[in-house]
Amino acid sequence: xxxxxxxxxxxxxxxxxxxxxxxxxxxxxxxxxxxxxxxxxxxxxxxxxxxxxxxxxxxxxxxxxxxxxxxxxxxxxxxxxxxxxxxxxxxxxxxxxxxxxxxxxxxxxxxxxxxxxxxxxxxxxxxxxxxx
Numbered sequence: 001x002x003x004x005x006x007x008x009x010x011x012x013x014x015x016x017x018x019x020x021x022x023x024x025x026x027x028x029x030x031x032x033x034x035x036x037x038x039x040x041x042x043x044x045x046x047x048x049x050x051x052x053x054x055x056x057x058x059x060x061x062x063x064x065x066x067x068x069x070x071x072x073x074x075x076x077x078x079x080x081x082x083x084x085x086x087x088x089x090x091x092x093x094x095x096x097x098x099x100x101x102x103x104x105x106x107x108x109x110x111x112x113x114x115x116x117x118x119x120x121x122x123x124x125x126x127x128x129x130x131x132x
Contacts, residue, residue, distance in 0.1 A: 005028055005029050007026050007027070007028055008026065008027040008028075009023045009025075009026060010023065010024055010025035010026065010027055010032065010065060010068050010069045011023065011024050011025075011068065012024065012064050012065060012067070012068035013042060014042055014064035014067075014068070015037065015042055015060075015061040015062075015064040015065050015068075016037075016038075016040035016041065016042060016043075016044045016061060017044060018035065019044070019116075022035050023035060024065045024068075025065050025066075025068070025069060027069055027129060030128055030129050030130035031126060031127070031128060031129070032066070032069045032071055032075075032125075032126065032127040032128075032129050033124075033126050034062060034065050034066070034124050034125050034126075034127075035124060036080075036082065036122040036123065036124040037058045037061040037062050037065070037122065037123055037124065038054075038058065038061075038115065038116055038117060038119045038121075038122045039053070039054035039055070039057035039058050039061075039119050039120075039121065040057070040061070040117075041057065042064075046117055046119065050120070051085075051088045051091050051092060051120050051121065052091060052095065054119060054120050054121050055091070055092050055095040055096070055120075055121050056095060058121055058122065058123050059095065059096075059099045059123070062123060062125060063099075066125070066127060069127070069129055070129055071127045071128070071129050073099050073100050073101075073103065074103050075127040075128050075129065076100070076103070076105040076125045076126070076127045077105050077106065077126055077127060077128055078105055078106045078107070078108075078125065078126040079096075079105050079106070079107045079108075079123060079124070079125045079126075080107070080108045080109075080110075080123065080124050080125075081096070081107065081108070081109040081110070081121065081122075081123050082110055082111075082112045082115060082121065082122040082123070083109065083110070083111055083112070083120065083121050084111070084112065084114070084115060084118075084119070084120045084121070085111065085120070086109075086111040088120065088121075089109060092109075092121060093109075105125070
């Protein structure tokens with residue numbers, strides 16, 4: 001008989017609370033799936049500024065959610081980046097690189113027509129929580 005793995009909800013007050021019917025992240029076995037993070041601070045306020053400030057806030061949120069699950073950027077196996085304007089890719093990519101360093105997870109980057117709260121960037125990741 002096979003036992004079904006339990007879904008574990010991951011939540012932290014160091015990142016903005018979910019503003020809808022979803023979780024900050026879900027852990028299933030050794031994998032962690034984050035919801036897309038947008039540039040809201042932990043209190044739920046949109047950060048001021050352009051693409052640089054917004055991208056840094058998204059990474060601070062991802063870092064907090066990953067940490068709540070016992071993971072970090074070095075454990076990310078896949079990232080998906082949603083941008084309002086692909087012309088800002090070079091800027092976003094530079095900031096992205098500063099958080100991942102030499103670690104290079106698989107990635108998709110797409111331009112979208114609109115993001116929640118009309119932000120400029122949203123990023124979601126999948127991480128392994130079994131990495132030693």
